Amino acid sequence: MKRTILAVALLSALLATLAIGAGPGSAKGVKAPRGFFGIAPQADLTATDAAYMKAGGIESVRWPVSWAAVQPTASGGYDWSGLDRAVGVAARAGLSVLPAITGSPSWLAPRETKLPVGNGRQRSAWKRFLRAAVQRYGPGGDFWAERRPGVASGDDVIAKPMPIRTWQIWNEPNFFYFAFPVSPARYAKLVTISSQAIKSVHRGAKVMLAGFFGQPTARGKRGMPAATFLKRLYRHPGIKRRFDAVSLHPYATDSRMLRRLVEQFHGVLVKQRDRPDLYVTEIGWGSENNFQKVAFEQGPRGQVRQMRGSYRYLLREQRRLKLRGVYWFSWKDLKGSCDFCDSVGLFREGERFRPKPAWRAFVRIAGGRVRP
Secondary structure, three states, rough: HHHHHHHHHHHHHHHHHHHOOOOOOOOOOOOOOOOOOOOOOOOOOOHHHHHHHHHHHEEEEEEEEEEHHHHHOOOOOOOOOHHHHHHHHHHHOOEEEEEEEOOOOOOOOOOOOOOOOHHHHHHHHHHHHHHHHHHHHHOOOOOHHOOOOOOHHHOOOOOOOOOOOOOEEEEOOEEEEOOOOOOOOHHEEEEEEEHHHHHHOOOEEEEEEEEEEEEOOOHHHOOOOHHHHHHHHHHOHHHHHHHHHEEEEEEEEOOOOOOHHHHHHHHHHHHOOOOOOOEEEEEEOOOOOOOOOOEEEOOOHHHHHHHHHHHHHHHHHHHHEEEEEEEEOOOOOOOOOOOOHHHHHEEEEOOOOOOHHHHHHHHHHOOOOOOO
């Protein structure tokens, strides 16, 4: 009996030791699902950018698509040139594209942050735009047909199409910077008509909700916590049938708070007895040292520390969360943008590739290479 008790005690101690080693921040032996590692660039993509991304283990690019830029006038048609370049560069490198569609044009709404659901003209224009986008970039779309070998030549050829199969509807509608007024009811209308339009062209397409900003400080019409916004969205009858995936932007002071935001968000899904795919379509910290000024600035070492802690948790829990993908924001620094966008990249700003410590850390996490 004493020998049995001793064996049990030793086994318990061993399990406790293993549990410590596999505690928060450990993802040893966990295999990421296909397409898990993504990137959200702030500037135009080059072929060299795409080659570095592919080498580093990145599989998908989240690309902002401004409706206002694609259709600046009511009668001028669609200008797909910017999106054509991004999709083409990504596809030639074997990267998929997740478009995040946002921004009402000035001829239709007083500001880009106004969701196009206020009247019939807005709703009709939005649905036409979405149908045109799916017809162009979805499976068998015009974009791919125009670039087939034998039809196109030289650098225009895309030998292996990478059609867009998932469409993200708006960006951070729970934060006034992208949607005003903040309204789950208005966003529910947008998701409903978006799903109808997209699936009328490509029945198998997936509709992803916008990435909800985890915890904006603004309240009322200017901001709402992501979990609260999602909970109120679910109050609208039939909304579950209108989307296939949800998304979160858990910007936080550190990886522990990120975990709390993700668990709160996932908790809403559990209470709703819903199991859509979950994505984190923006995650990031800056590498400058002004933490007191901007909470998301951690310095070069802090950027690495928060990255490691977050990915360990997300990889370890991806099956339970049904987490399909995480997109680091961003690729390169961009001065003059948001408060921490000037240092949130894996590389410093400019045409040259000047990696930060975070790039090597990311590559180790994703199982890639530092250079093409």
